[in-house]
Amino acid sequence: MREVGRKQGTVSPCAACKLLRRRCAQDCIFAPYFPADEPQKFANVHKVFGASNVSKLLQELPAHHRSDAVSSLVYEANARVRDPVYGCVGAISSLQRQIESLQTQLAVAQAEMVRLRMRHATCLAHLGSRTHTTALGTASASTTGSSSMASPKQQLIAPDQHAPKSVFALDMVIVDQTSLGEPPIWSC
Numbered sequence: 761m762r763e764v765g766r767k768q769g770t771v772s773p774c775a776a777c778k779l780l781r782r783r784c785a786q787d788c789i790f791a792p793y794f795p796a797d798e799p800q801k802f803a804n805v806h807k808v809f810g811a812s813n814v815s816k817l818l819q820e821l822p823a824h825h826r827s828d829a830v831s832s833l834v835y836e837a838n839a840r841v842r843d844p845v846y847g848c849v850g851a852i853s854s855l856q857r858q859i860e861s862l863q864t865q866l867a868v869a870q871a872e873m874v875r876l877r878m879r880h881a882t883c884l885a886h887l888g889s890r891t892h893t894t895a896l897g898t899a900s901a902s903t904t905g906s907s908s909m910a911s912p913k914q915q916l917i918a919p920d921q922h923a924p925k926s927v928f929a930l931d932m933v934i935v936d937q938t939s940l941g942e943p944p945i946w947s948c
């Protein structure tokens with residue numbers, strides 16, 4: 761669009777030429793990347809890198825890389841203006857610290873999840889042994905200790921293997937869990 765305007769003879773110097781107070785030639789190296797409606801974009805790049813350095817850099821690059829190079833220069837220049845000491849490194853360091861903080865939070869959350877799962881498994885094992893005892897009557901005093909070592913799934917299945925009233929046994933598991941006084945953990 762800018763090119764069309766320039767070819768039609770409309771006098772609209774690019775942001776670089778406007779700032780440098782020079783005539784914007786037809787083949788101005790800045791014109792495609794620094795439009796007149798974004799003056800600050802070139803101002804920061806000029807302030808940090810210098811117009812002649814940017815011009816040389818763009819001329820040394822193939823045309824298809826110039827747009828990316830300008831984006832990079834603008835990003836770095838804006839960062840340097842915001843943070844004259846650290847520039848882009850300040851942003852990178854800040855993001856790195858955020859990553860480390862979030863990784864720590866994630867590790868804490870994962871450890872808590874493991875702890876809750878183990879407590880859940882222990883509760884189920886305990887309830888399973890109680891259900892097992894109820895289903896079999898009082899004959900499983902010695903079995904209770906060993907069965908508490910089994911997995912929760914086995915504990916839920918165990919009453920079914922011995923007692924015909926499996927639905928009743930499972931109902932008892934649910935009732936017993938609510939009677940523990942702790943919030944039930946449904947996720948496994």
Ligand SMILES: [Zn+2]
Pocket residue numbers: 773774775776777778783784785788789790791
């Ligand atoms: Zn120009």
